Amino acid sequence: MLINVSNLAPYNSMPVSLKGERVDIPRDGASAEIYFDGSLLNDGKGAYVLDGEVKAVLSLNCDLCLEPFDTDIAFTVNEVFCSEKNSEKEFWSFSDKTIDLKPALIADILLNMPMKAVCSDECKGLCPICGHNLNKGECGCDRVQRDPRFEKLMTLFNDKEV
Numbered sequence: 001m002l003i004n005v006s007n008l009a010p011y012n013s014m015p016v017s018l019k020g021e022r023v024d025i026p027r028d029g030a031s032a033e034i035y036f037d038g039s040l041l042n043d044g045k046g047a048y049v050l051d052g053e054v055k056a057v058l059s060l061n062c063d064l065c066l067e068p069f070d071t072d073i074a075f076t077v078n079e080v081f082c083s084e085k086n087s088e089k090e091f092w093s094f095s096d097k098t099i100d101l102k103p104a105l106i107a108d109i110l111l112n113m114p115m116k117a118v119c120s121d122e123c124k125g126l127c128p129i130c131g132h133n134l135n136k137g138e139c140g141c142d143r144v145q146r147d148p149r150f151e152k153l154m155t156l157f158n159d160k161e162v
């Protein structure tokens with residue numbers, strides 16, 4: 001994801017596209033395959049502006065059943081890169097006329113990825129007693145007493161009896 005901008009004249013832009021580059025995401029062993037379509041503009045004042053659309057196929061581990069699964073996210077990118085000598089904190093810095101898109105895109109993916117990673121709305125998670133993945137069938141454990149929703153229901157039921 002290195003882009004050499006030495007031939008990009010001031011006020012000119014160049015097309016940038018990534019077709020499924022795999023990167024590691026620093027969250028729970030996640031990774032992503034990044035697709036990007038956009039452009040990089042030399043703003044004539046020492047900064048380069050990346051604009052475009054990202055589609056990322058995230059490979060995550062489900063928070064409930066711990067199984068790996070894939071999910072897509074899409075978002076718009078607008079990032080500014082400055083060469084080191086005039087860089088400010090809100091800019092990505094670069095040197096040697098080479099811009100590395102990778103850290104900026106990884107940061108954007110982290111901002112845009114779901115807070116909770118759940119493989120499906122119907123995910124049943126793991127059995128709290130034996131750890132069996134309940135999406136793969138019943139394990140036979142008696143979990144009735146350990147289900148907090150059920151216990152709440154029982155409390156309501158008991159209140160009405162009084």
Ligand SMILES: [Zn+2]
Binds near residue numbers: 065118119124
């Ligand atoms: Zn799951």
Ligand SMILES: [Zn+2]
Binds near residue numbers: 129130141
């Ligand atoms: Zn079980």
